[in-house]
Amino acid sequence: MKSIVTFAEQRDGKLRRPSLEAVSEARRVADAMGGAQVEAVVIGAGSGALAAELGHYGADVVHVFDAAELAHYATEVWARALGQVIGEVKPAAVLIPFTAMGKDLAPRVAAATGAGLVSDCSALAVKDGKLEARRAVYSGKAFATVRWSGEPQMATLRANVFSLATPDTSRAAKTVARTVDAASRAKVTAVNAAAGGKLELTEAQTIVSGGRGMKGPEHFHLVEDLAAAFGAAVGASRAIVDAGWVDHHIQVGQTGKTVSPNLYIACGISGAIQHLAGMSSSRIIVAINKDGDAPIFKVANYGILGDAFEVMPKLTEAAKAYFAAKG
Amino acid sequence: MKIIVCVKQVPDTETRIRINPEGNGIVDQDVNWVVSPYDEFAIEEALRIKEAKGGEVVLVSLGPDRAQTALRNGLAMGADSAVHLKDAAFDAADTMGVAKALAAAIKGIGGADLVLTGQQGVGGDHSQVPGLLAGLLDLPQVTMAIKIELGEGKATVTREIEGASEVWETALPAVISAQKGLNEPRYASLKGIMAAKKKAIDVKDAAALGLAAADLAPLTTVASLELPPARPAVRMIDGDPETQARELLRLLHEEAKVI
Numbered sequence: 411m412k413s414i415v416t417f418a419e420q421r422d423g424k425l426r427r428p429s430l431e432a433v434s435e436a437r438r439v440a441d442a443m444g445g446a447q448v449e450a451v452v453i454g455a456g457s458g459a460l461a462a463e464l465g466h467y468g469a470d471v472v473h474v475f476d477a478a479e480l481a482h483y484a485t486e487v488w489a490r491a492l493g494q495v496i497g498e499v500k501p502a503a504v505l506i507p508f509t510a511m512g513k514d515l516a517p518r519v520a521a522a523t524g525a526g527l528v529s530d531c532s533a534l535a536v537k538d539g540k541l542e543a544r545r546a547v548y549s550g551k552a553f554a555t556v557r558w559s560g561e562p563q564m565a566t567l568r569a570n571v572f573s574l575a576t577p578d579t580s581r582a583a584k585t586v587a588r589t590v591d592a593a594s595r596a597k598v599t600a601v602n603a604a605a606g607g608k609l610e611l612t613e614a615q616t617i618v619s620g621g622r623g624m625k626g627p628e629h630f631h632l633v634e635d636l637a638a639a640f641g642a643a644v645g646a647s648r649a650i651v652d653a654g655w656v657d658h659h660i661q662v663g664q665t666g667k668t669v670s671p672n673l674y675i676a677c678g679i680s681g682a683i684q685h686l687a688g689m690s691s692s693r694i695i696v697a698i699n700k701d702g703d704a705p706i707f708k709v710a711n712y713g714i715l716g717d718a719f720e721v722m723p724k725l726t727e728a729a730k731a732y733f734a735a736k737g
Numbered sequence: 738m739k740i741i742v743c744v745k746q747v748p749d750t751e752t753r754i755r756i757n758p759e760g761n762g763i764v765d766q767d768v769n770w771v772v773s774p775y776d777e778f779a780i781e782e783a784l785r786i787k788e789a790k791g792g793e794v795v796l797v798s799l800g801p802d803r804a805q806t807a808l809r810n811g812l813a814m815g816a817d818s819a820v821h822l823k824d825a826a827f828d829a830a831d832t833m834g835v836a837k838a839l840a841a842a843i844k845g846i847g848g849a850d851l852v853l854t855g856q857q858g859v860g861g862d863h864s865q866v867p868g869l870l871a872g873l874l875d876l877p878q879v880t881m882a883i884k885i886e887l888g889e890g891k892a893t894v895t896r897e898i899e900g901a902s903e904v905w906e907t908a909l910p911a912v913i914s915a916q917k918g919l920n921e922p923r924y925a926s927l928k929g930i931m932a933a934k935k936k937a938i939d940v941k942d943a944a945a946l947g948l949a950a951a952d953l954a955p956l957t958t959v960a961s962l963e964l965p966p967a968r969p970a971v972r973m974i975d976g977d978p979e980t981q982a983r984e985l986l987r988l989l990h991e992e993a994k995v996i
């Protein structure tokens with residue numbers, strides 16, 4: 411029987427949302443191929459506990475590498491483990507989330523297995539039993555449709571784009587316990603939570619970003635307040651990262667993060683092409699800008715032409731009231 | 738210390754993209770070609786390491802004739818020499834083909850203590866070549882580095898992940914890919930530009946790398962390239978700020994259904 415292998419990234423004993431999206435998509439692809447089997451791979455100390463949840467999202471089989479020495483991600487070890495499963499299962503496709511870990515891991519696995527790899531896909535289709543991928547190129551200025559010439563067809567999937575399946579708690583996956591040689595020439599020696607330890611941009615459903623229109627770091631709290639009211643992550647344009655107002659890990663754009671939230675609110679951001687490269691695949695875009703000709707309005711769904719300093723506090727207030735009433 | 742830096746020439750992000758008549762690529766003319774910004778971080782890091790510890794910096798780029806401009810830019814920044822991988826057989830190569838050619842070239846120049854790349858070649862946006870290269874060369878890898886400290890036969894590398902940063906220790910030689918935040922690339926000085934003109938660029942074709950057509954057969958191909966779907970025209974919200982705020986929330990809830 412045909413199968414689809416999917417890599418389920420876990421950190422601190424939790425499956426990350428992009429992994430659940432990948433399993434959900436693997437299920438859809440498997441069904442579209444006429445009932446292929448979904449085989450998930452989860453690696454890490456304590457990861458055995460996550461097999462059931464992968465079953466709920468659509469995995470038929472879960473390959474578990476659960477050992478104390480697998481406490482930290484290591485490219486070579488993870489690639490060896492995934493390569494072991496791919497070598498045995500000989501899947502038609504391999505789906506991996508395009509996260510910091512997946513981005514690091516997938517090419518290594520491709521090199522070892524000789525699989526063709528298509529990165530950062532935003533849609534997959536099955537045509538005549540084969541995959542076809544769609545992905546943004548040239549900073550989102552074009553979209554490519556890509557095909558594979560052999561198998562396995564390996565793809566990494568952009569976070570927040572593939573919808574989550576509704577978990578079915580009555581579905582049980584078969585688990586297969588596996589072991590892997592944990593030797594590695596490169597090792598993680600420490601993990602430091604990012605300053606503030608705030609919501610991760612690439613996985614956020616709502617993002618509020620600020621740019622040079624905020625005039626100075628002393629006003630950036632307007633962006634943070636608005637984000638807090640929406641339960642959103644905070645982003646920034648490069649202009650204010652370079653100016654040192656905010657840390658570069660919140661930069662959105664071509665040399666920052668690529669995000670696709672449901673809702674992106676750009677405050678005092680002009681919408682330079684390099685900024686759009688990182689956020690134009692957001693589902694709904696709101697722009698608050700005092701210049702009616704700002705390019706951000708060309709991609710925005712809703713626009714407020716006005717002074718951010720007047721609009722943002724009102725919007726924060728109204729959002730607080732709205733979410734409080736909604737409960 | 739010998740450092741090899743892989744440099745990709747890419748369209749400047751400001752460049753307007755035109756799709757070719759075949760509908761599977763872009764029109765090369767009128768494009769302003771630049772060194773991929775992440776590769777500039779990689780070149781800069783190599784130069785800083787050389788300045789601190791001594792050694793040499795060798796650039797490698799695979800691409801058509803114009804790739805020599807990218808190599809000259811890197812030489813003008815201060816790199817010592819460059820290798821240009823050029824062959825019509827590379828035109829259809831995918832990331833795996835590119836990585837195979839780069840791996841063969843790196844072996845051909847006797848390897849290195851450190852191979853630096855960008856974390857992503859902008860335009861194609863694959864983020865694949867560093868990991869493919871490390872895999873093909875059987876070297877350890879650390880990707881998306883924002884800090885690199887060299888020790889004896891090893892490197893300590895900080896890498897960014899979601900909501901945290903990881904500190905890695907890797908044996909050398911290794912492949913390390915550069916992320917924004919690693920450094921601020923320098924501009925080439927006039928003296929550097931003059932000196933670059935005299936530096937050698939070694940051109941190698943597929944045969945010189947020991948690669949046959951079968952090695953370069955693409956595993957993935959772009960079937961078609963399209964402009965992104967047009968977004969609907971913006972809906973401007975009028976009124977005083979308070980009205981605008983309330984109306985926006987209503988629309989986000991009732992029409993867009995995102996809150």
Ligand SMILES: Cc1cc2nc3c(=O)[nH]c(=O)nc-3n(C[C@H](O)[C@H](O)[C@H](O)COP(=O)(O)OP(=O)(O)OC[C@H]3O[C@@H](n4cnc5c(N)ncnc54)[C@H](O)[C@@H]3O)c2cc1C
Pocket residue numbers: 620621622623624646647648649650661662663664665666667677678679680681682683684685688698699700701704716717718719750774
């Ligand atoms: C190689 C390269 C890579 C780059 N990568 C990135 C990237 O990853 N991300 C990124 O963002 N940029 C990137 N840039 C920079 C990009 O080109 C722009 O310079 C940058 O995005 C501008 O930031 P901004 O919109 O905050 O500032 P500006 O362009 O200065 O815009 C400020 C906006 O605020 C508005 N404004 C001012 N006052 C108010 C007010 N009181 N109320 C409301 N609106 C107001 C103005 O009308 C204006 O539209 C890159 C550039 C290069 C060359």
Ligand SMILES: Nc1ncnc2c1ncn2[C@@H]1O[C@H](COP(=O)(O)O)[C@@H](O)[C@H]1O
Pocket residue numbers: 742743744745746773775776779797798799800832835839853854855856857858859861862863864865866867
């Ligand atoms: N044609 C090329 N020539 C030299 N280096 C390349 C080439 N393609 C990719 N690279 C290197 O690999 C990195 C990642 O590229 P990519 O995998 O294409 O996103 C780039 O930043 C370069 O350092």
